[in-house]
Amino acid sequence: QSALTQPRSVSGSPGQSVTISCTGSSSDIGNYDYVSWYQQHPGKAPQLMIYDVNKRPSGVPDRFSGSKSGDTASLTIFGLQADDEADYYCCSYTGRSQVFGGGTKLTVL
Amino acid sequence: EVQLVQSGVEVKKPGESLRISCKGSGYTFTRHWISWVRQLPGKGLEWMGKIDPSDSYTSYSPSFQGHITISVDKSGTTAFLQWSSLEASDTALYYCARLASGVDYFDYWGLGTVVAVSS
Numbered sequence: 001q002s003a004l005t006q007p008r009s010v011s012g013s014p015g016q017s018v019t020i021s022c023t024g025s026s027s028d029i030g031n032y033d034y035v036s037w038y039q040q041h042p043g044k045a046p047q048l049m050i051y052d053v054n055k056r057p058s059g060v061p062d063r064f065s066g067s068k069s070g071d072t073a074s075l076t077i078f079g080l081q082a083d084d085e086a087d088y089y090c091c092s093y094t095g096r097s098q099v100f101g102g103g104t105k106l107t108v109l
Numbered sequence: 110e111v112q113l114v115q116s117g118v119e120v121k122k123p124g125e126s127l128r129i130s131c132k133g134s135g136y137t138f139t140r141h142w143i144s145w146v147r148q149l150p151g152k153g154l155e156w157m158g159k160i161d162p163s164d165s166y167t168s169y170s171p172s173f174q175g176h177i178t179i180s181v182d183k184s185g186t187t188a189f190l191q192w193s194s195l196e197a198s199d200t201a202l203y204y205c206a207r208l209a210s211g212v213d214y215f216d217y218w219g220l221g222t223v224v225a226v227s228s
Binding site for chain 2: 032052099
């Protein structure tokens with residue numbers, strides 16, 4: 001099972017919006033609505049931000065939004081804040097297992 | 110409060126065996142699968158495998174199949190990740206994470222266990 005494909009890095013200024021893409025295949029993202037996104041600050045454990053493509057756990061700001069089209073999922077962060085600077089990982093169910101994306105480093109300029 | 114408490118730092122030599130643990134509390138442990146996730150130094154997250162604590166059914170990533178063993182204790186509150194023969198390339202941070210359902214997302218994570226393998 002190959003890792004999902006994410007851009008290595010994205011950046012944006014405070015207040016702007018950024019979108020992180022996550023491309024898989026018909027074996028994972030394209031076949032299941034079980035895409036989740038995780039935020040990881042340096043030295044910390046990952047934290048769930050989005051699940052089931054577009055659902056937000058309680059406590060996650062509505063500035064975070066998820067979507068999916070075909071084999072590609074996306075995480076959009078509106079109104080960037082300094083604390084959003086972190087690594088972001090997508091994850092998809094694959095039929096028997098899970099697979100992560102390679103991770104995207106978000107820099108808030 | 111749901112918590113996954115992982116065992117501490119391990120420093121081992123190549124060829125040695127190791128078992129690290131992940132103890133769940135604040136919920137019924139047997140109702141949620143537990144996964145193990147590897148993070149190599151400076152790298153991304155890699156899904157290793159998962160176990161259903163209710164019956165010990167396991168599923169492994171092909172990348173790790175045959176090199177690791179995931180298990181749970183009979184009391185049903187602790188999951189384990191085990192190696193019979195460590196390699197230097199196993200040096201990493203290992204997280205356990207709770208699956209909200211058998212197929213879905215990881216809603217709670219442990220703080221991670223550092224494993225360092227060096228001669």
